[in-house]
Amino acid sequence: MNFDTLFVSPAGRTARAEFVGALVTLLAAFAFYYFLVPGRNSQWVQLVFLFPAVVLLARRLHDMGRTAWPLVVPAALIVAMAWLYLYVPGAEMKGMVRLAAIAVSAAFIVWGLIGKSQAEANRFGTRVG
């Protein structure tokens, strides 16, 4: 497994063991900016992590034999949250959207962590790992 297969190419499958290592790395990078780097540029930097996160989860869902399309929901919520925080800081619904984005994203992450890999080849490819 390498960076490109885990974080760049959404086609294909990622087994649970590789998913855990990649997820911890991605969350650590996100936490670095979230906790240590203040300012508006840091918020934009955090938004960049959306792409590798979606790819990582998409490949994990593929490994479980599921389509990745449901990831549109957490991705849309995160984009909406970012938009509100960056451009409409006074919006009342900001907190609600943030809560929804975190909850839905966390649910997908937990699903990726506990979901079983399909032992056999599926429409997304053969099992890896």
Next chain:
Amino acid sequence: MKYAVWFVRLLFAAWMIPAGINHFVTLFPQPLGTQPLSRELFLALFDSHLFDLVKGVELVAGLGVLFGFYVPLSLAICMPVSFCVWYWDTPLEGWGSGASIFGTAVVVCNVLLCLAYFRSYSPMFAWRSMPRTSRTAASPAPKQLILAGRLIFGVWMLVNGINYFFVPMYPMPAGHEPLAVQLMTALMNSRLLDVAVAIQLVGGVLILIGVFVPAALCMVMPISVCAAFWALLDHQPLSLVLGFGAVALNGLLMLVYLDYYKGVLQRHALAVGEA
């Protein structure tokens, strides 16, 4: 090890992409500098549009590193920019400034990632390298031509360095057009010109004696490009000939040593620990 590399790669790419985009589409306020020298250098880069090139490189390199597209090449082209970011943030803004932390982080991440892809760069550091043509051509003419080109370029860079640091033989160009004067003044005052000419000096020696030639050519190329850019601002025929002559000779020499850059030019390269 691979997790550490991925961590640094994510940090670097995620920083570079918004930093690059921000110049073309405003996302957050661009730091202008808090010290006279840093402000002077920023304004000179901005007014001369050299900052467009800097930010373009940041964006392209960030995208390359994130999407795994020519990662060793992206890191190599970004190294001079990362160094300048560090130079602006640290010596110019102040060693104890907050900006210094970010500048140092950028250059450290760039260096660490280059080390992670050292397999791709290692051919460039061949002690003695052989130009592509001289290994296959039956006639000695191309070999002699390449040798002449290498010696001319090496002597040129070396003499420029000696002239600047040790024995003044000819005046350093100050510029004729306002933007050229502004940029050269800022480079001199910030002493970034010292760094550039020191690179020319070391690169010239290596190219002249034929040691680490591909790496030395790669090291000098950003200076040659900036010299050509400055010549464009200056509008003087001699400056233009010298500036573009340096880029052309540097580029042609890199072409004849192309075999040594194949690792850098890999579209999909693996970092240390990756399979």
